[in-house]
Amino acid sequence: MTLATTPQIKPLTDEELRKINAYWRAANYLSVGQIYLLDNPLLREPLKLEHVKPRLLGHWGTTPGLNFIYVHLNRVIKKYDLNTIYIAGPGHGGPGLVANTYLEGTYTEYYHNISQDAEGIQKLFKQFSFPGGIPSHVAPETPGSINEGGELGYSLVHAYGAAFDNPDLIVAAVVGDGEAETGALATSWHSNKFLNPVRDGAVLPILHLNGYKIANPTVLARISHEELESLFVGYGYKPYFVEGDDPADVHQQMAATLETAIAEIQSIQREARVHGFTERPQWPMIVMRTPKGWTGPKEVDGKKTEGSWRSHQVPLSNIAKQPEHLKLLEDWMKSYKPEELFDSNGKLIPELAELAPKGHRRMGDNPHANGGIFLHDLNMPDFQYYAVDVSQPGKAIAEATKVTGKFLRDVMQLNQESRNFRIFAPDELASNRLDAVLEVTDRNWVAEIYPEDDHLSPNGRVMEILSEHCCQGWLEGYLLTGRHGFFTCYEAFIHIIDSMFNQHAKWLKTTLDIPWRRPIASLNYLLSSHVWRQDNNGFSHQDPGFIDHVINKKADIVRVYLPPDANTLLSVTDHCLRSRNYVNVIVAGKQPALQYLNMDAAIKHCTKGIGIWQWASNDQDGEPDVVMACAGDVPTLETLAAVDILRQHFPDLKVRVVNVVDLMTLQPKSEHSHGLSEKDFDTIFTTDKPIIFAFHGYPWLIHRLTYRHTNHNNLHVRGYKEEGTTTTPFDMVVLNDLDRFHLVIDVIDRVPKLGSRAAYVKQQMQDQLIEHKHYIDKYGDDMPKIRDWKWPY
DSSP, rough: OOOOOOOOOOOOOOOHHHHHHHHHHHHHHHHHHHHHHHSOOEEESSOOGGGOOOSSOOOOHHHHHHHHHHHHHHHHHHHHHHEEEEESTTTTTTHHHHHHHTTHHHHHHHTSSSSSSSSHHHHHHBTTSSSSSEEEEEEEETTTSSOTTTTOOOOOHHHHHHHHHTTTTEEEEEETTGGGSSSHHHHHGGHHHHHHHHOOOEEEEEEOOOOOOOOSBBBGSSSOHHHHHHHHHHHHHHEEEEOOOHHHHHHHHHHHHHHHHHHHHHHHHHHHHHHHOOOOOOOOEEEOOTTTTTHHHHHHEEEEEEEGGGGSSOOSTTTTTTHHHHHHHHHHHHHHHHHHHHHSSSOOOHHTTTTSSOOOSGGGGGGGGSSGGGGGOOOOOOOGOOOOOSSTTTOEEEEEHHHHHHHHHHHHHHHTTTTHHHHESSSSSTTOGGGGGGGTTOOOOOOEEEEEEEETTTTTTEEEOOHHHHHHHHHHHHTTTOEEEEEEEEEEGGGGGGGHHHHHHHHHHHHHHHSSSOBBBBBBEESSSSSGGOTTGGGGGOHHHHHHHHHHHHHEEEEEOOOHHHHHHHHHHHHHHBSSOOOOEEOOOOOOEOOOHHHHHHHHHHHHSSSEGGGGGGTTTSSSSSSEESHHHHHHHHHHHHHHHHHOOOTTTEEEEHHHHHHHGGGEEEEOTBBBHHHHHHHHHHHSOOEEEEEEEHHHHHHHHHTTTTTTTGGGEEEEOOOOOOOHHHHHHHHOSSSSHHHHHHHHHHGGGTTTTTHHHHHHHHHHHHHHHHHHHHHSSOOOHTTTTOOOO
């Protein structure tokens, strides 16, 4: 590793410096105007209180730095004809990105009512943080954006996800120094160990150190230059420093440093693409240290503002009650000299407009930031080819995820040349039985490789790092720039990215109402190693609650699938890989398990999402006495075993077995497009018979989904109730009262016609539970009659 030497040249002529600084002034002016002004956009009359918004919302502190970086990126894009997108990590930099896309003309092209004149500027100002307008952060509404600014931490990982398999793309990732304190961002620096300069694009991280968060200093701003440099050299970067508060000096520093960084990126890529990959390169990065709220008020009410936390949001926040603040605002905005920047009609003067790139080279109009433009369907094999032979239900044994692994292997193989499909996993691909994929590709790895390593290569297309944050963020960046992906994770630990899922789901929901945002490939999760099969890991690995979290989102965004066997998992996976603009959650076990449906039956069942299993039911000649419903592989097993016991002891009992694959079908049709109509729900579940529902997750979710339906009062749900430990598979269901014996007892308690015989059967079930407990305590395994049970009919 070598240390960077800050370039000493001053590449800007006096005329170039004048223009680039004027363009920056224009962006700053438009940014301040968005926060404050309702009218009088170019200050062509004295500023009055009625010209100012009644509610002042927004964030100034980070914005001038973002504007500064943007104008300098414009310069090198034009000079070197670069294909570049801009990711704004500082959370509330919205005014700056909106201002810059407006100055380059992109904003007006996407929003025709925001015209390039004084009227357009007035509308641009009014809409910001205003009812019916746009948010204060970078958002889906912002052209050129792929990183939602509503939550910090994901800018760098999104940037790397965008760069994978995009060899001509440079992603400028601006990392806020407050953002740099988040766990997700801290891990993201290691993404450079996965970037292959032969086939991938480049990421240029720009750490924007302005010293403060909302009310406190930032960690990285309060360590020495040497320590900061050592930190990033240790991460594998070559950090260049751009520091100061004199605009003329910092402009020259940034111009020289960007040229140096771009030259190094191109040199790294050229060397690798001509001579092949040999070792992980030391990619350049920039540390830019400038004052928070740069060019804003130096002091407000006698307190330091520029260069302090007080400039974080709205430096002049009490204009209505402090008239002197109105004068300060007017002086601040006039300091940018708008009369020199905009012509008589309010349009940016030609000599400044010329500084912006043209067409798709504008960062606001780069097609990679609207990934649906590039999206192509995957080349898919016929999933029916991988079918498990199920001649009779409930007798054959297979590992569902292992079967799907072979299908994913061939998806990977068929799309190798397109380079538009990757699989992401936090060190769990093999553990979740998808390792057949490694027959056709390796795990991606650009760090050191030892001879004894297993399937590691710079060309691998399986992305494994022990960080759910990185896997999620890489995948989001990959999808948002027009590619496809698949994320497999242990069920309990997918919760780590709950908040990232939130942001992506919100992004998708928002884009549904933005006509120029093209649909992207769905974000697909396969959650395995699930709650009911954590025999050795125990309670810490037992949590099915991600399903509950997902279902909080809007119905037109999320889907949850619980395929009970291998063939249904194949059908669901194929469907999800073909879908667009959803978050699909699939939960499936990896252990050897009974198989129930042949492929033809599986396709029909998954297409409907819910169905009566006629082969397991005996109510065909009339109304059932009880409905035994199930969702999930283990609940399905226990339900069928309970039905077997009921048939043995109560041969005249009419039992209907209902299996749910698509959880959303349980909602009313009015709530979800996959939901059942009232008539269909009543047809399946009856209007007055008891329903015993065995569910994979927390029981109250089923009540929440079905509470509006007619027969909800007769619904009794068994599921996970936060009881777990290191124990046998069957004991896990016993601990949570989801086992076959408890299900039989539930039927006895709720079907009056069973009469006096029921008391003896109920006692037998209780005895079976006691026998089970004694057996596992003695032998450490489940009883053979439990472990080896198969559907006997």
